[in-house]
Amino acid sequence: MDHQSESTEITFHHAPGGDDTVKRIIRTTILLSVITIIELALGFVIYFMHKGENPSHTLILFIKGVIVILSLAKAFYIVSIFMHLGDEIKNLIMTIVVPLALFIWFITAFIWEGSSWLNLRNTDGHSKPNIEKHQAAPEGKKPGGVE
Amino acid sequence: MATAQAQLETKWWSGGKSPFNVEYGKLMMWYFLMSDTFTFGAFLISYGTIRFSQNFWPDPNHVFNAFPFAGHANLPLAFVSLMTFILIISSVTMVLAVHAGHHMDRKGVIKWMIWTILGGFAFLACQAWEWTHLITGEHAVMIDGQIKEIGTTVSMNPWGPAIKGVMHDGHQVYSTGPVAFGGYFFGITGFHGFHVFSGVVINIVMLIMTVNGVFDRKGHYQMIEKAGLYWHFVDLVWVFVFLCFYLI
Numbered sequence: 017m018d019h020q021s022e023s024t025e026i027t028f029h030h031a032p033g034g035d036d037t038v039k040r041i042i043r044t045t046i047l048l049s050v051i052t053i054i055e056l057a058l059g060f061v062i063y064f065m066h067k068g069e070n071p072s073h074t075l076i077l078f079i080k081g082v083i084v085i086l087s088l089a090k091a092f093y094i095v096s097i098f099m100h101l102g103d104e105i106k107n108l109i110m111t112i113v114v115p116l117a118l119f120i121w122f123i124t125a126f127i128w129e130g131s132s133w134l135n136l137r138n139t140d141g142h143s144k145p146n147i148e149k150h151q152a153a154p155e156g157k158k159p160g161g162v163e
Numbered sequence: 164m165a166t167a168q169a170q171l172e173t174k175w176w177s178g179g180k181s182p183f184n185v186e187y188g189k190l191m192m193w194y195f196l197m198s199d200t201f202t203f204g205a206f207l208i209s210y211g212t213i214r215f216s217q218n219f220w221p222d223p224n225h226v227f228n229a230f231p232f233a234g235h236a237n238l239p240l241a242f243v244s245l246m247t248f249i250l251i252i253s254s255v256t257m258v259l260a261v262h263a264g265h266h267m268d269r270k271g272v273i274k275w276m277i278w279t280i281l282g283g284f285a286f287l288a289c290q291a292w293e294w295t296h297l298i299t300g301e302h303a304v305m306i307d308g309q310i311k312e313i314g315t316t317v318s319m320n321p322w323g324p325a326i327k328g329v330m331h332d333g334h335q336v337y338s339t340g341p342v343a344f345g346g347y348f349f350g351i352t353g354f355h356g357f358h359v360f361s362g363v364v365i366n367i368v369m370l371i372m373t374v375n376g377v378f379d380r381k382g383h384y385q386m387i388e389k390a391g392l393y394w395h396f397v398d399l400v401w402v403f404v405f406l407c408f409y410l411i
Contacts, residue, residue, distance in 0.1 A: 024179070024180065025180055025181040025186055025187065026181060026185065026186060027169075027180050027181075027184055028169055028184070029174055030363065037262055038259075038262065041255065041258050041259065042312075043264065045251070045252075045255045045387070046291050048251055049251065052244070052247055052248070052251065053275055055406075055410060056240055059224070059239075059240050059409070059410050060239075060240065061403070062224075063224040063239055063240070064173055065221060065403050066224070072401075080410075080411040083406065083411060085411070087402050087403065087405075087406040087410075088371070091402055091403070091404050094254070094395055094398060094399050094402070095395075095399065097392075098254055098255075098257075098395045098398075099392055099395045099396075099399075102185065104183070104184065104185065105170055105175075105184045105250065106170070107175060107182060107183050107184075108183040108184065108185060108190070108193070111183070112193055112197055114322075116197070116198060116281055118201075119204055122204065122205075123208055123210060124213070126208045126209070126211060127211045127212065128213060129212055130211065130212040130213065130214070130215025130216045131215050131216075132217045133212070133215070133216035134215060134218065137216065138218065143395070162215045
């Protein structure tokens with residue numbers, strides 16, 4: 017019965033795939049391993065930069081950005097090849113992928129929130145708003161400025 | 164190309180068939196995984212928010228630098244890369260099991276499912292070691308002017324900034340770090356570990372069903388595909404856990 021209901025639900029099956037599929041799996045495995053090794057290498061670069069004198073924070077941030085992009089590439093290959101989403105019809109791909117666009121705003125908003133929180137923490141919270149401090153700073157410097 | 168043409172010519176919404184060309188159970192597995200993505204996403208984003216709000220956050224290369232049977236050797240990234248490769252390889256054996264299922268090759272499915280389950284157990288064992296090491300590995304920390312030795316838990320974090328010039332039993336003394344570190348680490352890796360564990364249980368059930376010939380009687384191995392989707396998702400989440408906790 018199961019077999020019958022399955023065959024009426026599905027209009028056409030993926031290409032059965034022989035050695036070609038196995039080859040594609042092996043290729044993807046190698047690709048994922050290589051990306052992981054590059055990520056680890058970059059991780060060690062960050063480690064040694066932190067150990068060294070005066071690490072360049074802009075460069076470290078850039079390397080971290082590269083690692084994030086490499087991770088997204090890994091996610092793409094896992095979903096598209098291993099989970100076979102790339103072989104499904106466009107309707108299905110869209111219902112899975114489009115809602116994930118919410119993450120763009122989700123991440124932006126919360127990182128923003130975190131930075132604002134850091135700002136408040138370093139300006140004694142609400143008791144000393146940022147503006148006051150900026151105004152106070154030049155005044156404090158005045159005696160030194162007048163020479 | 165012929166398939167692409169067929170896709171264009173099929174009236175997907177005329178009824179009598181799945182408009183997504185997949186079986187109901189598999190479609191629901193996809194939607195479950197999508198919702199689970201948001202759950203994990205919410206956890207990781209919350210972690211990111213707290214981390215951004217702190218002036219100091221422990222350096223993962225400093226916290227996670229141990230390897231089983233290596234004593235006090237400083238080996239950053241070594242153990243976690245082992246865990247990552249175990250999970251990638253078990254994902255590959257799973258996709259090979261699904262492939263064997265497409266060809267109705269029962270022996271192949273059994274062989275690859277056993278490897279996948281072993282990979283899952285290996286990963287869980289690694290995580291158990293990592294947690295034990297973190298909780299029981301005590302470090303000298305200055306708390307209220309006194310030096311105490313504490314491990315990493317959800318309420319204690321010895322990984323603060325180093326106090327220059329203060330040593331205890333030949334070890335550097337640190338101030339306490341942000342408490343949220345342990346909570347997020349154990350919470351998120353624990354939730355992921357729970358997924359790995361349930362994935363292993365599902366895979367064992369699938370293995371028993373395969374051995375009993377259930378799928379041969381049904382005439383298809385679609386259950387292996389669904390279990391496979393879940394297992395790959397576990398690997399997918401690890402990509403981001405690895406990224407957020409160990410790499411950056």
